[in-house]
Amino acid sequence: MDEGKELSLTIAQIVQRLKGSHLHSQLERQAKVSSSRLTAEVKNVCHTECRPGSAVGSGQGKTQTDCLHQPEIKLESLKEDVRHFLKTSGWEKKLQNAVYREMHVQPPLSHLPTPPEHQKEPLVYMRTAQASWERRVLKSLSSMSTELGVPLARKRPVVEQKELANKWNEMSTDEPDLSQFRPVYAPKDFLEVLVGLRNPNHDSSEQASTRSHWGLIQVPLSVKDVGQMREMYCELGLTTGQLGIDDQANLHPDLFESEHVDVGKKVVLHQDSAAAQQYSRQGCPMGLRADLWALILNATNQAQDVMHYEQLKAGVIQHDMLVDNLIYKDVKLTASNDDYYFVFEDFLYQVLMCFSRDTAILEHFMYNSASPPKSFIQGKGGHEECAVVYPPNVAPLCFLYNEPSELYSVFREMYVRYFFRLHSISSSPSGIVSLCLQFERLLQAHLPQLFYHLRQIQAQPLRIAFKWMVRAFSGYLSTDQLLLLWDRILAYDSLEIVAVLSAAVFAFRSDNLMEVTSLASAEVSWHPALLLLYILGEKRWLDTSVSLKPTSVTPPQGLAPPPSNTHPTPTQ
Amino acid sequence: MVSLIRVAAISSGDRGAAVPQRYVPEFSLGMGLGVVKIRAMRASSFGPSDVNTDWIEVLLHSRVVCSEGRKEGRECGVGDEEIRMSGSSDITDHVTCSIKAAVNLQIGDTKTETSHSGVSVVDVNLPFGKTVNIEDISFKNYYSAFVSVRVLKRTPGHEAQWSTALRDLPLMENPHTEAGSQDYFSIHRDQMLVEPDNVVSVRLILRQPSSAWLTFNLEDIKIHPHTQPATVKEASDWLSDLTLVDQHPNMEGLPDPQAVSSSIQQMWALTEVMQTNQTTASIGRFDVSHVTCTYDTDQSPCMQLSSSGELVLCGNQAAGWF
Numbered sequence: 001m002d003e004g005k006e007l008s009l010t011i012a013q014i015v016q017r018l019k020g021s022h023l024h025s026q027l028e029r030q031a032k033v034s035s036s037r038l039t040a041e042v043k044n045v046c047h048t049e050c051r052p053g054s055a056v057g058s059g060q061g062k063t064q065t066d067c068l069h070q071p072e073i074k075l076e077s078l079k080e081d082v083r084h085f086l087k088t089s090g091w092e093k094k095l096q097n098a099v100y101r102e103m104h105v106q107p108p109l110s111h112l113p114t115p116p117e118h119q120k121e122p123l124v125y126m127r128t129a130q131a132s133w134e135r136r137v138l139k140s141l142s143s144m145s146t147e148l149g150v151p152l153a154r155k156r157p158v159v160e161q162k163e164l165a166n167k168w169n170e171m172s173t174d175e176p177d178l179s180q181f182r183p184v185y186a187p188k189d190f191l192e193v194l195v196g197l198r199n200p201n202h203d204s205s206e207q208a209s210t211r212s213h214w215g216l217i218q219v220p221l222s223v224k225d226v227g228q229m230r231e232m233y234c235e236l237g238l239t240t241g242q243l244g245i246d247d248q249a250n251l252h253p254d255l256f257e258s259e260h261v262d263v264g265k266k267v268v269l270h271q272d273s274a275a276a277q278q279y280s281r282q283g284c285p286m287g288l289r290a291d292l293w294a295l296i297l298n299a300t301n302q303a304q305d306v307m308h309y310e311q312l313k314a315g316v317i318q319h320d321m322l323v324d325n326l327i328y329k330d331v332k333l334t335a336s337n338d339d340y341y342f343v344f345e346d347f348l349y350q351v352l353m354c355f356s357r358d359t360a361i362l363e364h365f366m367y368n369s370a371s372p373p374k375s376f377i378q379g380k381g382g383h384e385e386c387a388v389v390y391p392p393n394v395a396p397l398c399f400l401y402n403e404p405s406e407l408y409s410v411f412r413e414m415y416v417r418y419f420f421r422l423h424s425i426s427s428s429p430s431g432i433v434s435l436c437l438q439f440e441r442l443l444q445a446h447l448p449q450l451f452y453h454l455r456q457i458q459a460q461p462l463r464i465a466f467k468w469m470v471r472a473f474s475g476y477l478s479t480d481q482l483l484l485l486w487d488r489i490l491a492y493d494s495l496e497i498v499a500v501l502s503a504a505v506f507a508f509r510s511d512n513l514m515e516v517t518s519l520a521s522a523e524v525s526w527h528p529a530l531l532l533l534y535i536l537g538e539k540r541w542l543d544t545s546v547s548l549k550p551t552s553v554t555p556p557q558g559l560a561p562p563p564s565n566t567h568p569t570p571t572q
Numbered sequence: 573m574v575s576l577i578r579v580a581a582i583s584s585g586d587r588g589a590a591v592p593q594r595y596v597p598e599f600s601l602g603m604g605l606g607v608v609k610i611r612a613m614r615a616s617s618f619g620p621s622d623v624n625t626d627w628i629e630v631l632l633h634s635r636v637v638c639s640e641g642r643k644e645g646r647e648c649g650v651g652d653e654e655i656r657m658s659g660s661s662d663i664t665d666h667v668t669c670s671i672k673a674a675v676n677l678q679i680g681d682t683k684t685e686t687s688h689s690g691v692s693v694v695d696v697n698l699p700f701g702k703t704v705n706i707e708d709i710s711f712k713n714y715y716s717a718f719v720s721v722r723v724l725k726r727t728p729g730h731e732a733q734w735s736t737a738l739r740d741l742p743l744m745e746n747p748h749t750e751a752g753s754q755d756y757f758s759i760h761r762d763q764m765l766v767e768p769d770n771v772v773s774v775r776l777i778l779r780q781p782s783s784a785w786l787t788f789n790l791e792d793i794k795i796h797p798h799t800q801p802a803t804v805k806e807a808s809d810w811l812s813d814l815t816l817v818d819q820h821p822n823m824e825g826l827p828d829p830q831a832v833s834s835s836i837q838q839m840w841a842l843t844e845v846m847q848t849n850q851t852t853a854s855i856g857r858f859d860v861s862h863v864t865c866t867y868d869t870d871q872s873p874c875m876q877l878s879s880s881g882e883l884v885l886c887g888n889q890a891a892g893w894f
Contacts, residue, residue, distance in 0.1 A: 036844075039840075039844065042841075043848075113710075113756070114755075114756045118754075118756065122755055123750060123753070199750070201714075201785050201787060202785065203783065219750070220748060220749050220750055221749055221751075222746050222749035222750065222751045427751075
């Protein structure tokens with residue numbers, strides 16, 4: 001297909017997606033306003049030229065209509081004038097941002113008659129694996145429901161609704177008995193599923209050797225190697241300034257920081273998504289981060305977003321879901337015990353409960369290999385919910401946004417673009433399978449001795465790094481550094497940096513790790529009391545890595561924690 | 573290593589009965605070779621000249637690959653090493669008729685039993701005497717890395733000639749990894765080196781140099797014919813499918829929308845005039861009774877300024893007041 005046809009198809013698809021959206025109606029309204037203004041100007045011109053008509057009769061009437069025929073000359077330019085108005089008033093920028101978002105979220109579909117499941121995930125065996133994983137999770141959920149006698153979803157009685165509405169902002173003060181609720185699955189279980197993925201057409205008969213893959217993931221996906229990563233992440237090279245390294249106290253701000261902040265302010269002023277994304281590659285200043293992220297994600301906080309949030313809140317109050325209890329327990333165990341995040345506990349409840357009911361997320365299932373389960377409320381039918389049983393990472397966002405509806409829309413956008421890939425099986429380059437494979441490949445290529453040693457002691461590196469990657473390091477890094485990491489995720493529109501960081505952590509601790517003799521002690525070696533992690537830009541084998549200030553890595557010892565969206569207790 | 577065995581479906585007197593859709597006979601092959609990738613030919617229209625439409629082809633590989641599901645089928649006899657040219661395979665024209673293509677697989681180059689040759693050939697033939705002008709060839713990939721297309725053209729008055737239409741089109745970015753391995757592709761006539769007109773037969777040569785994969789193939793091969801006026805229409809068909817919402821509904825007996833909108837434009841401008849001319853004594857609504865208007869059913873609704881300076885609408889309502 002030649003490029004012209006492809007371009008017009010792409011444009012048609014994007015137009016289709018934007019049609020009927022709120023932006024569309026706003027643009028229409030603005031166009032009407034401007035055109036009415038323009039015709040009012042024309043009419044003023046007419047007035048000065050024609051006599052004001054007061055007599056009956058077709059004669060005078062004609063003069064008036066004659067006059068009004070003059071605007072026909074202006075009608076041709078009306079289109080151009082309206083366009084010009086939209087450009088100058090900033091609406092064109094908004095449209096540009098919306099188109100940019102559409103192109104990022106879902107690349108334009110090919111014109112070929114591909115079935116929808118192929119668009120979600122082209123590889124058949126991955127689809128089957130995802131489907132069986134979902135079935136397992138749902139089975140677990142429904143067996144929990146029958147065991148505990150709690151329905152999957154039920155309508156709340158009026159008294160309870162009122163009660164919940166009253167203490168909407170202080171749900172953390174509740175102390176319900178949730179001891180019987182257990183987590184639906186742990187990251188370990190998910191890892192086992194990933195490890196078990198096999199392509200039936202893949203010839204994996206050769207013995208393990210120096211040329212074969214030593215890691216756990218046995219799926220031949222295409223991942224970038226160091227050379228390609230260097231090209232893609234060129235802004236993270238040693239010669240470019242980065243926030244987080246080059247703005248430390250001992251360096252003069254004029255070297256990098258102040259200029260960077262100025263550029264940032266200009267970007268926010270211009271309201272351009274693409275520019276914001278490019279800018280974030282070097283980190284976002286703390287004060288501008290909220291605006292920049294909202295701009296990159298094109299997450300607006302207008303009246304209709306607030307209304308949507310209120311609707312979801314009403315939904316939460318009206319119906320009680322089993323998942324809510326799980327969310328509640330999860331948050332209670334993790335965030336409320338955490339030094340950084342306990343202040344946001346109420347926010348977390350609100351956002352997560354709304355999130356689990358948001359049907360707007362359903363459209364992301366077009367490119368997510370997962371499928372939403374349907375649940376039925378007793379008495380009603382067909383209430384399709386998005387039972388995301390692996391609550392994603394909300395807590396760090398609470399640092400940026402204090403308006404619940406804004407927080408909610410940014411969180412939802414981030415989930416729909418990036419974080420859903422961390423817990424569904426797919427062949428996408430940002431999917432968790434690719435990330436694991438990339439991590440293992442990097443490690444094997446650049447730290448073969450370490451990898452071999454860990455393999456010998458039955459401590460596969462992926463088993464240690466998986467829990468960091470699957471949560472995008474949320475809970476394992478301090479918040480300011482985590483936000484710097486997420487800046488890069490947004491800026492490069494890919495989660496690969498998470499895999500690189502995991503490998504970098506291993507590289508940094510390689511000396512220490514060569515000494516350990518078992519998996520348990522390998523995990524213990526991350527204990528905060530034992531070490532301070534200090535990852536610098538000048539890796540021996542990787543020029544590009546996110547550089548962070550010294551911090552402590554705080555995963556728990558031994559067992560994987562229940563599905564958590566924040567980091568676990570640091571005192572473990 | 574690929575070898576071809578033609579398997580005849582034993583039809584008990586029921587000539588012309590449709591072969592069931594996908595049929596996988598199960599049988600063990602004593603040579604230690606694994607099973608079978610079977611293509612069942614779905615032929616839905618039979619002409620009197622179609623003699624061999626009941627043939628089912630069986631392909632032996634060195635590994636067990638059983639890709640189609642099992643349905644109840646007929647009994648099958650296996651002839652060993654019968655390699656016959658399939659004289660009649662029908663090509664599916666996705667757009668117009670519904671005849672399916674039969675796939676002829678031939679062995680690549682080497683005859684050794686242990687190693688993959690990495691090359692496979694698919695022949696797609698047209699029924700006798702029929703030539704086609706190809707618009708595009710579409711298929712679903714299954715782990716083939718490269719495809720070359722050769723076409724056998726028979727121009728009237730000349731000998732039939734093979735020519736290369738496309739050489740080594742990459743289907744998988746990296747033959748060792750999964751990207752593109754199960755994707756849908758389409759080769760348009762514009763991408764071909766020669767004009768694919770008067771084509772009698774198409775040969776697709778598949779290459780998979782990587783040893784990582786057990787088998788490779790193309791599935792769902794379809795050839796779409798080129799129709800002169802349709803080429804232009806096809807592009808706009810896709811676009812109009814995408815922007816279907818925009819199509820104006822069939823309006824019989826209704827005035828032309830362009831005329832209506834231009835007259836509405838004028839009416840709206842008049843209302844603006846009226847608004848500024850409004851006196852405080854205005855009754856605030858449109859009053860029909862004061863004016864006799866010459867309403868002509870053929871024309872758009874007429875408007876006149878009444879004696880009190882109000883704008884009056886006669887006859888039928890204007891659509892879409894602002």
